[in-house]
Amino acid sequence: MLNRKPANNPAQSYPETVVSAGMRIEGELKSNGNIKIDGVITGKVHTSQDLEIGPNAQIDADLIAQNAVVAGVVKGNITVKKSATILETGKVIGNISCTQIGIREGAYFNGACRMQEPKPAAVRDLPEPEAEEEEQ
Numbered sequence: 001m002l003n004r005k006p007a008n009n010p011a012q013s014y015p016e017t018v019v020s021a022g023m024r025i026e027g028e029l030k031s032n033g034n035i036k037i038d039g040v041i042t043g044k045v046h047t048s049q050d051l052e053i054g055p056n057a058q059i060d061a062d063l064i065a066q067n068a069v070v071a072g073v074v075k076g077n078i079t080v081k082k083s084a085t086i087l088e089t090g091k092v093i094g095n096i097s098c099t100q101i102g103i104r105e106g107a108y109f110n111g112a113c114r115m116q117e118p119k120p121a122a123v124r125d126l127p128e129p130e131a132e133e134e135e136q
Helices: none
Strands: 017-019 024-031 035-037 040-047 050-053 058-065 067-070 073-075 078-080 083-086 091-093 096-098 100-103 108-110 113-115
Touching (some): 050 058, 067 078, 078 083, 083 096
Parallel strands (some): 091 108
C-alpha cells in the first residue's frame, strides 16, 4: 500500500515517520503523513494517512489511519476510513472498523469487524429527457 505512488502526489509514496526495528515508543504517536512501524509501540497511533505495520513490529495500541496494512502483531483496535489488510505474517487481536477488509491466508485475526458501507459516488444531475410532442 505505501509503496504505490499516488498519481496526484508522488511525495506521499514513502512514509514520513518510521519507527525502525529496535525502537520502542510508549505513549501517543500522531502524524499527518504516512507511518511505517517496525519497532515496538505501546499506547496509541494516529495518522490521517496510511499506516504500515512491518513483520517485526509489536504493537500494543489502538490504531487510527486512512488505510492500514498489518504484517506484524497488533494487540488493540484498528479504525480506518478505508481499507484494512492483514498480511500472511500479520496477527491482530482486537476489533477492526473499516470500509474494506482483506485477510490473507495464514493471517491471524481474533476480534470483531465492523464495516461501514462505502459512500456512493456522487450522482450527477442528468438532464431530463425531452418529452416528444404528439402529432395532431
